[in-house]
Amino acid sequence: MPEEILSGFDKVVLGGLRPLASLLASSGKRARLSVLIYHRVLAAPDALLPGEPDAVQFRWQMELLARYFNPLPLSEAVRRLREETLPPRAVSVTFDDGYADNVEVALPILQQVKVPATFFIATGYLDGGWMWNDKVIETLRHMPNGDFDLTDMGLDIYPLVSTVDRLAAIEQILVRLKYLPSEEREEQVQALTQRCQKSLSHSLMMTSIQVRQLHQAGMEIGAHTHTHPILASLGRASAEQEMATSKARLEDLLGESVRLFAYPNGKPGKDYLQEHADIAQNLNFEAAVSTAWGVASAQSDIWQLPRFTPWDRTPSRFMLRLLWNYRSAGTPFAYSEAE
Incomplete structure (x- = not known):
């Protein structure tokens, strides 16, 4: 070493x-x-x-x-x-x-x-392919600074200004979605990613x-x-x-x-x-x-x-x-x- x-x-x-x-x-x-x-x-x-x-x-x-x-x-x-x-x-x-x-x-x-x-x-x-959790992370990475309002999805409003904010939002969203039935979770993730203009690699x-x-x-x-x-x-x-x-x-x-x-x-x-x-x-x-x-x-x-x-x-x-x-x-x- x-x-x-x-x-x-x-x-x-x-x-x-x-x-x-x-x-x-x-x-x-x-x-x-x-x-x-x-x-x-x-x-x-x-x-x-x-x-x-x-x-x-x-x-x-x-x-x-x-x-x-x-x-x-x-x-x-x-x-x-x-x-x-x-x-x-x-x-x-x-x-x-x-x-x-x-x-x-x-x-x-x-x-x-x-x-x-x-x-x-x-x-x-x-x-x-992409796993659902990575889609959440990359969406939150590329969203512009400001409030990210997901109340229409049954989630919350997440302030996105600092890295700490984005980490907190990622953690909260992952926890909320993780144990949903797979089809419902995929629908939620798709709705989330559609709010981001950057396409996934x-x-x-x-x-x-x-x-x-x-x-x-x-x-x-x-x-x-x-x-x-x-x-x-x-x-x-x-x-x-x-x-x-x-x-x-x-x-x-x-x-x-x-x-x-x-x-x-x-x-x-x-x-x-x-x-x-x-x-x-x-x-x-x-x-x-x-x-x-x-x-x-x-x-x-x-x-x-x-x-x-x-x-x-x-x-x-x-x-x-x-x-x-x-x-x-x-x-x-x-x-x-x-x-």
Whole structure:
């Protein structure tokens, strides 16, 4: 890791973490697996996407993983979890949704530091699609300063002057729309985007070629449904179709079996139910991941593996968070903030 990235405090703390990391060196039956969630890696910081790392931040995060941990492809980590042969401080990196910057920005860094990753793709947005939440963000980004009146949509009046205003409006609108029935939500989002004169680009999400590029680079590809619905809001047949369609389209694209699945949004009991874990098993997925906070142990349900998002912005805090996370195995109802 370039020394100029580390503050004096970071250097002291990271030096002191070496013995702590050694204490967490359990392997085999007692080992635990930490699975990290990412969505995007930005080429440069974006004030309206404060939770997404940029390339500089992502690089030092991956360099820390390579130096202090044992990064494994998720499929290998799950297999070794079941066999009780995990190495100490095992970690797997995952990405959800299928953003193009995963290929353009994250992939070169992963290759350079030799950290494997698994990319869960919502197939309905490949080749020019947009997820509804991104449409909201980009609409609010490009609206002119002033009051944004959405009372005719059953929403509020949102002052848009500062970045703080826009962030607050985005958060409030996303919360209001998130759990609406999908058709109603899409109608609301369409009505919202029509108020913005700027058209959306066609390069936010991956192309089919980029999915193949990831696969050819040795990265794993997993399914993430077709249109990223809240599975718990669907009937069983519709939920199974969403999961199966994503799997089939990726298998057709890659020419091989897709073995891993990530639940959209991922909060157990709220975004997906036990029946969806059963569907994942019936569809011959070998494992599935949620957004329940924690680490996986040999006793974990491999169709509901916990994950968490490393929010911390300094190397020392990032390391402390990762090491602290190994202290307790995640439970299905310990929710994270990740989506």
